[in-house]
Amino acid sequence: MIALKLLKKYFIDSQIFVSLMGTFFAVFFMHEQNTFRWPTVAFLFITYFSGYLYTKYQKTKYFYKILILNFFAGLISAVLIILNHNEIRLIKWFVIIVLGLLYNSFFLETYIRKIPFLKVFYVGLVWGLMNCWLTLPEFNLPIFLISFFFITALVLPFDIRDMKSDTVMTFPKLIGVQNTKYLAYILVFFACILSVFYLKTQFSFSFFLSSALTFAFIYFSENSNQDSYFSFWVELCSGLPLLFLLIIQYF
Numbered sequence: 001m002i003a004l005k006l007l008k009k010y011f012i013d014s015q016i017f018v019s020l021m022g023t024f025f026a027v028f029f030m031h032e033q034n035t036f037r038w039p040t041v042a043f044l045f046i047t048y049f050s051g052y053l054y055t056k057y058q059k060t061k062y063f064y065k066i067l068i069l070n071f072f073a074g075l076i077s078a079v080l081i082i083l084n085h086n087e088i089r090l091i092k093w094f095v096i097i098v099l100g101l102l103y104n105s106f107f108l109e110t111y112i113r114k115i116p117f118l119k120v121f122y123v124g125l126v127w128g129l130m131n132c133w134l135t136l137p138e139f140n141l142p143i144f145l146i147s148f149f150f151i152t153a154l155v156l157p158f159d160i161r162d163m164k165s166d167t168v169m170t171f172p173k174l175i176g177v178q179n180t181k182y183l184a185y186i187l188v189f190f191a192c193i194l195s196v197f198y199l200k201t202q203f204s205f206s207f208f209l210s211s212a213l214t215f216a217f218i219y220f221s222e223n224s225n226q227d228s229y230f231s232f233w234v235e236l237c238s239g240l241p242l243l244f245l246l247i248i249q250y251f
Contacts, residue, residue: 124152142198
């Protein structure tokens with residue numbers, strides 16, 4: 001029990017876990033496109049980690065320390081991009097950073113997270129751009145749509161978790177929990193169908209297996225579930241494609 005509490009505190013609540021899952025999701029598509037590079041993996045993780053820390057610690061006494069940490073993290077990411085890529089990649093990365101700031105910055109009068117129904121699609125948009133644009137030489141529409149549908153579906157269970165505390169209108173509040181799950185199923189199904197047509201066989205099969213498990217995690221998403229169900233099991237879904245790919249390739 002103590003080990004689980006420590007794992008939750010230092011690995012999940014610290015935003016390391018969700019940052020790794022986002023990075024793993026991007027690595028899955030990098031392997032599919034034969035663009036895998038360790039410096040890219042490094043600046044992707046740093047970007048995710050910095051962004052989630054920024055979001056979590058706003059309006060807390062730690063916020064200015066997080067800003068300093070993010071400043072140095074940004075410098076490291078910029079150096080990695082300049083040394084291993086080109087100025088175009090640097091511009092793409094900067095655009096992603098700006099989109100992240102627009103999502104949730106308390107100093108803005110209106111930010112994306114405060115706009116009803118937009119949050120789920122915006123998160124899918126940003127993660128999709130990370131996978132199909134930031135890590136690739138050219139914009140890849142199929143990878144964007146697969147990422148967009150899949151990640152948007154994964155955000156919906158979090159709206160179910162937060163439906164009693166959210167101050168803005170969300171899908172569970174508007175259409176109910178069960179209909180929200182149906183919407184998530186449809187989005188995952190669209191992503192899976194696209195993967196069959198546009199990804200290489202091993203990758204599409206890995207994504208199919210991931211989608212099957214994702215259906216199960218969505219099915220059991222309830223407002224009464226412990227937070228760890230969402231912050232671990234639902235977050236894990238974005239890392240499943242890479243996990244299944246490694247199992248298929250090496251075992």
